[in-house]
Amino acid sequence: xxxxxxxxxxxxxxxxxxxxxxxxxxxxxxxxxxxxxxxxxxxxxxxxxxxxxxxxxxxxxxxxxxxxxxxxxxxxxxxxxxxxxxxxxxxxxxxxxxxxxxxxxxxxxxxxxxxxxxxxxxxxxxxxxxxxxxxxxxxxxxxxxxxxxxxxxxxxxxxxxxxxxxxxxxxxxxxxxxxxxxxxxxxxxxxxxxxxxxxxxxxxxxxxxxxxxxxxxxxxxxxxxxxxxxxxxxxxxxxxxxxxxxxxxxxxxxxxxxxxxxxxxxxxxxxxxxxxxxxxxxxxxxxxxxxxxxxxxxxxxxxxxxxxxxxxxxxxxxxxxxxxxxxxxxxxxxxxxxxxxxxxxxxxxxxxxxxxxxxxxxxxxxxxxxxxxxxxxxxxxxxxxxxxxxxxxxxxxxxxxxxxxxxxxxxxxxxxxxxxxxxxxxxxxxxxxxxxxxxxxxxxxxxxxxxxxxxxxxxxxxxxxxxxxxxxxxxxxxxxxxxxxxxxxxxxxxxxxxxxxxxxxxxxxxxxxxxxxxxxxxxxxxxxxxxxxxxxxxxxxxxxxxxxxxxxxxxxxxxxxxxxxxxxxxxxxxxxxxxxxxxxxxxxxxxxxxxxxxxxxxxxxxxxxxxxxxxxxxxxxxxxxxxxxxxxxxxxxxxxxxxxxxxxxxxxxxxxxxxxxxxxxxxxxxxxxxxxxxxxxxxxxxxxxxxxxxxxxxxxxxxxxxxxxx
Amino acid sequence: xxxxxxxxxxxxxxxxxxxxxxxxxxxxxxxxxxxxxxxxxxxxxxxxxxxxxxxxxxxxxxx
Numbered sequence: 022x023x024x025x026x027x028x029x030x031x032x033x034x035x036x037x038x039x040x041x042x043x044x045x046x047x048x049x050x051x052x053x054x055x056x057x058x059x060x061x062x063x064x065x066x067x068x069x070x071x072x073x074x075x076x077x078x079x080x081x082x083x084x085x086x087x088x089x090x091x092x093x094x095x096x097x098x099x100x101x102x103x104x105x106x107x108x109x110x111x112x113x114x115x116x117x118x119x120x121x122x123x124x125x126x127x128x129x130x131x132x133x134x135x136x137x138x139x140x141x142x143x144x145x146x147x148x149x150x151x152x153x154x155x156x157x158x159x160x161x162x163x164x165x166x167x168x169x170x171x172x173x174x175x176x177x178x179x180x181x182x183x184x185x186x187x188x189x190x191x192x193x194x195x196x197x198x199x200x201x202x203x204x205x206x207x208x209x210x211x212x213x214x215x216x217x218x219x220x221x222x223x224x225x226x227x228x229x230x231x232x233x234x235x236x237x238x239x240x241x242x243x244x245x246x247x248x249x250x251x252x253x254x255x256x257x258x259x260x261x262x263x264x265x266x267x268x269x270x271x272x273x274x275x276x277x278x279x280x281x282x283x284x285x286x287x288x289x290x291x292x293x294x295x296x297x298x299x300x301x302x303x304x305x306x307x308x309x310x311x312x313x314x315x316x317x318x319x320x321x322x323x324x325x326x327x328x329x330x331x332x333x334x335x336x337x338x339x340x341x342x343x344x345x346x347x348x349x350x351x352x353x354x355x356x357x358x359x360x361x362x363x364x365x366x367x368x369x370x371x372x373x374x375x376x377x378x379x380x381x382x383x384x385x386x387x388x389x390x391x392x393x394x395x396x397x398x399x400x401x402x403x404x405x406x407x408x409x410x411x412x413x414x415x416x417x418x419x420x421x422x423x424x425x426x427x428x429x430x431x432x433x434x435x436x437x438x439x440x441x442x443x444x445x446x447x448x449x450x451x452x453x454x455x456x457x458x459x460x461x462x463x464x465x466x467x468x469x470x471x472x473x474x475x476x477x478x479x480x481x482x483x484x485x486x487x488x489x490x491x492x493x494x495x496x497x498x499x500x501x502x503x504x505x506x507x508x509x510x511x512x513x514x515x516x517x518x519x520x521x522x523x524x525x526x527x528x529x530x531x532x533x534x535x536x537x538x539x540x541x542x543x544x545x546x547x548x549x550x551x552x553x554x555x556x557x558x559x560x561x562x563x564x565x566x567x568x569x570x571x572x573x574x575x576x577x578x579x580x581x582x583x584x585x586x587x588x589x590x591x592x593x594x595x596x597x598x599x600x601x602x603x604x605x606x607x608x609x610x611x612x613x614x615x616x617x618x619x620x621x622x623x624x625x626x627x628x629x630x631x632x633x634x635x636x637x638x639x640x641x642x643x644x645x646x647x648x649x650x651x652x653x654x655x656x657x658x659x660x661x662x663x664x665x666x667x668x669x670x671x672x673x674x675x676x677x678x679x680x681x682x683x684x685x686x687x688x689x690x691x692x693x694x695x696x697x698x699x700x701x702x703x704x705x706x707x708x709x710x711x712x713x714x715x716x717x718x719x720x721x722x723x724x725x726x727x728x729x730x731x
Numbered sequence: 732x733x734x735x736x737x738x739x740x741x742x743x744x745x746x747x748x749x750x751x752x753x754x755x756x757x758x759x760x761x762x763x764x765x766x767x768x769x770x771x772x773x774x775x776x777x778x779x780x781x782x783x784x785x786x787x788x789x790x791x792x793x794x
Contacts, residue, residue, distance in 0.1 A: 104779060178779040244780050253777035258765040265761045269754065291750065298754070525757070532750060 025173065025494050028487035029102045031389055033115045035484055037095035038382065038389075040123060041088060042472050045378070047130075048083030049465045051076055056458035059609070060451050062632075062642040069646045070134040074568025078145040079133040084370060085143060085233060087126045092378045093237040094122070094161070097184055099385060100244040101165060104181055105172035106492035114164035121157035125150060136566035137207045140601055141222050143229045144198050148209040151199040158195065162188040169515040173492040177515060179260040183240030185515070186268045186522045190232040193526070198225035204663050205656060208562070212667050215596025216283055219604055224275035224533060230366075231271040234374055235337075239263075242310055242334065245381045249326045255312035259305055266302035268522060270295050272529030277348035280357065281578040282604060283593040288533060289350075295529070296348035303341030310334035325400035329380030332408060336372025340365065355430075358574055358608040360450070361422030364415045371411045371464060379403065379471060386475045392482025399474045406467030413460030421453035430582040438585055443611040444636050451640075547594035550720045552669045553713070555657050555683040560713030562660075563706055564603070567644065574605035575614040575717065588615035588718065595721060598669050610641060615718035622690055623697045625711045647707035652687075654680050686712060 058064045058073045065072045098115065102108060109115050128150050132138075138145040146154070165188060169181060198221055201209035213221050247254050254260060276284060276292030311334055314321060321327040343365050347356050356362060387394045394400060428446040431439035440446055553561060564570070577583050579590040591614055596602055620628075627634050630648055632641035658676035665671045687703035690711055694701050701708070 100780070174779070176776060176779065178776065180780070247777075247780050251781070253781060257773045257777050258768060261765045261768075262761055266758060269757060273750070294750075528753060 023494050024491050026489065026491050027108050028489055030098070030109050030112065030115065030486075031484060031488055032486045033109065033119060034095050034099045034385075035389060036119050037091050037098060038386065040119075041091040041095055041378065042382070042468075042475070044083055044087030044091060044126060045468060046465070046472065048080060048088045049461070049468060051080040051083060053458060053461045053465055055080055056454065056461050058642070059640055060454045060458075062640055065642050067643070067645070069136070069567075069644075072567070072642045072644075074571045074642075075134050075136055075138075075566075077568060077571045078138060078142075079130065081143060082129050082133065082145065083126070085229070086129070089234060089238075089370075089374050089378070090122065092374075092381070093187075093233075093241070094118070095385075096241040096245065096381060097165065097237065100180055100241070101168055101184065104174065104178045104244070105168055106174045106490065107168055107172050109164055110167035110171055111164055114160050118157055118161045118164065121153065121160065125153050125157060128153070132207070136568075138565060138568065139201065139209065139211065140565045140568070140570050140603065141198065141211070141218075142226050142606065144195075144222070144225060147207050148199070148201050148203050149206065151195070151201075155192075155195060155199075158188075158192060162192065166515065166519070173495045175495060177518070178244070179254070179257070179264060180240040180244040181515075182264050182518070182522070183236045183243065185519050186264070186526070187232050187237040187240070189519060189523050190228065190236075190268070190272075190526050193523075193530070194225045194228050194232065197530075198222060202663050202667055204659050208656070210600040210660075210663055210667060213600070213602075214668065215599045215602050216285075216593045218600065218602040219279055219282065219596075220276065220284060220288065220533065222602070223278040224272075224530060227275040227278060228272060230369070231274075234369060235271075236268065238374060238377055239267075239306055241381060242306075242330075242377060245377075245384060246310055246313055246330050246334075249324075249330060249380065249384050250314055250317055250320065252313060252317060255309050255315065259309045263302050263306045263309060265525065267299075267306065269525050269529065270299050270302060272526050273533065274299060274348065275533065277353070278606065279604075280348070280350050280353045281580070282576055283591050283596065285593075291533065293348050293350060296345045300342060300345050304338060307334055307338035307341070310337075325397060325404050326380050326383045328401075328404050329376045329383065329407075332404075333373050333376035333380060336368055336376065336411075340369040340373060343368065354578075354580065355426045356422060357578075358606070358612075359422035359426045360418045360453070361426070362607065364418035364422060367414055367418065368411070371407070371414060375464070376407065379407065379468075382471070382475060386478050387482070390479045390482030390484050392478060395474050395477035395481060399470055403467040403470045403474070406463050406470065410460045410462075410464030410467060413463060414457050415460075417453035417456040417460070421450040421457075424453075425450055429586070430580070432582070438582070441586070443586075444638060447609070447640060448638055547592060547721060550595055550597060552598045552664070552671060553716065554686055555661065555679040556686040556709050556712045557716045558660055558664070559652055559654070559657065559683065560709035560711070561603075563647070563710045564713055565601075567647075569613075570603050570605045572605075572607065572609035572641070573611070573613045574608050575612065576604040577612055577614045583612075587612050589721060592721065595718075598664075600664065600667060600669070613714065613717055615722075617715045617717045617719035618722070621697075622693050622711055622715065623699065625714055626694055626699055626701070626707060629707055629710065644707075647710060648701065648705060650706045651704045652706050652709050654683060657683060690715075 054064060054071075055073050055077050062073070069075070098109065125146075129146055132147060132150065133145060137147050139147060144151075165184060169177065169185075200213075201211045203209045211218055211221075243254060243260060273295035274292055276288045277296045278292075280289050280293070282289075311331070314327065314331065321331055346352055347361070347365060356365075383394060383400055425446045428440050428449060429443075433439050575591075577587045577590045584590055624635060626648075628636070629644045631643050631645070632639040657679045661671050661676040661679050665675075684703060687708045690708050691701055691703040691705075694708075
């Protein structure tokens with residue numbers, strides 16, 4: 022048997038580590054800024070580019086795809102090479118993947134503050150960037166799969182299964198959710214509308230959590246936790262169970278983001294049931310991680326790396342228990358649209374993703390640079406700063422979420438809303454927002470401390486760019502499927518394994534989609550619902566650009582407390598022309614589904630220009646630039662024809678005179694404003710936005726609303 | 732309200748049943764798999780990530 026000599030590529034791991042910490046700090050800093058903006062809106066410095074609605078997606082994208090994403094790649098490139106006893110298959114692809122990914126992040130950092138967004142959560146990036154993501158992701162996948170095929174180790178360790186599932190599923194999620202028709206180089210409309218768009222978006226959104234924030238990190242846990250503790254994983258049998266059950270069930274759970282919405286009831290129930298079932302594999306994984314340390318808990322006492330990992334795995338367990346609880350309809354009725362959701366995702370992001378990242382970095386950097394950690398004391402301090410940061414973040418958010426929700430639902434003995442003014446419920450939770458930002462500050466300072474510690478560590482050692490290793494070449498013996506050997510047979514055949522895991526994740530997706538897409542009567546048409554006028558369509562795109570959906574939902578749930586506050590509850594048929602849907606998932610401000618006609622044009626104008634002039638104490642930023650910027654009407658014709666191509670029934674050749682209609686409607690609104698002493702003209706962006714706001718929910722306020730079902 | 736959707740899909744009640752059966756079958760198969768794996772193989776798999784140190788002087792490990 023020949024022993025082959027080869028070299029591990031450590032350079033690529035180093036590059037991804039640097040990207041992780043740099044973008045981690047950027048992402049968290051933006052998070053801190055938006056957290057402070059929620060009680061100090063002036064922190065946008067009066068600029069449109071730094072306003073909450075635009076930089077909230079910057080924060081989420083930076084943390085998910087730049088911070089966690091780069092750590093996934095660093096961890097995969099390190100562990101995969103060693104588990105396969107092979108260098109990455111192609112150095113070129115490794116480099117292409119690294120630089121491509123960083124370019125995408127830079128493109129996101131530039132385009133999001135400019136208001137270039139699709140508005141779909143965690144998929145905000147516009148179509149050219151979507152294509153780039155697909156190409157770079159496939160390059161990563163190809164490099165990974167070829168490395169696995171060319172491996173010198175016969176068996177595929179459990180971490181690799183998680184990496185494969187991640188690659189396959191993220192590819193499918195990204196492609197299906199990004200099917201959009203371009204209007205211009207930086208603007209597109211999704212082919213899905215309304216309820217269907219919501220379903221696809223949350224099938225994607227939930228599984229972004231599942232297959233970007235969870236499965237790759239579980240892979241990292243299965244590799245780095247045993248390494249750090251220097252003992253094997255507690256139960257390999259459990260890890261097999263964990264893997265298959267997790268990837269099979271996770272896919273189905275998306276609709277739990279849409280409970281009590283206009284989504285068909287059976288789809289909602291499906292989401293709930295599978296979310297509850299998810300507890301089993303998730304907790305299996307958590308116990309597998311924690312029990313790995315059985316008999317070694319004394320090590321945890323003085324090893325900061327293990328401390329981070331224990332808290333990370335515990336946070337994973339907490340978040341995966343809380344998630345299913347939040348997907349129970351009775352709990353969701355209270356939690357949805359509130360800060361409870363924010364608390365939940367941050368248990369995951371700060372606790373699970375953040376702490377596992379830190380643990381791995383403290384272990385990996387000394388290894389790569391062939392030295393000892395510069396300061397254990399500092400790492401311990403970081404641990405406590407981080408832990409306190411999480412506590413100060415999550416507890417105020419839980420409190421704030423439940424407080425606000427109960428205030429929304431409170432009735433007086435006479436049967437009227439106790440807090441009819443939404444603003445009262447906002448002012449109540451301002452102290453919680455302050456505390457949360459303090460938590461974020463603690464957490465971020467811990468990260469900065471870590472960077473200092475790691476830089477010092479690296480300076481003391483030297484990086485071995487190409488680490489020498491030897492292993493016998495692998496000659497796969499063609500073993501037949503023997504009884505009880507099926508899984509071993511699978512493991513030796515990465516391509517078959519990949520196909521099987523693909524089938525497993527497709528099952529859940531298909532069962533969700535097929536009924537909603539194929540059955541036309543799933544979406545009852547409401548006769549009075551009409552497409553948007555050209556001006557409203559332009560206004561809607563301004564609404565999307567400014568990220569209004571970050572704070573305002575457009576979905577009234579069928580509760581007395583909501584119909585009382587906002588009006589008629591939302592029906593599926595109302596959204597058939599909404600490309601994209603704008604239901605939102607958080608109510609920092611009131612719901613806008615029934616906004617049309619509630620206030621005068623004058624009120625809307627003054628409120629957008631300076632929210633506090635109309636609602637003293639409001640935390641909404643001022644959108645004064647909308648009163649100065651002129652609407653770009655050159656896009657109207659193209660928008661109309663793209664909308665028609667994806668099923669919105671505009672008349673033939675309507676684009677030829679769409680702008681005439683637009684000007685007519687703009688003039689009506691502008692004249693009304695001028696009459697009331699406002700100095701404006703029909704060309705301003707704010708006119709289009711007001712037109713859109715005044716349209717919202719008015720279609721079914723027409724009394725003769727009839728459902729054609731059959 | 733939602734009855735409209737439910738009745739308008741032909742035989743929608745089959746969906747939850749299919750889901751349950753699928754899940755139950757797949758889960759059972761995996762449990763049986765996992766339990767049937769032989770101990771020697773499992774020990775080898777568990778120690779995979781920890782083997783790296785020995786890599787350099789690896790002798791050919793025949794399985």
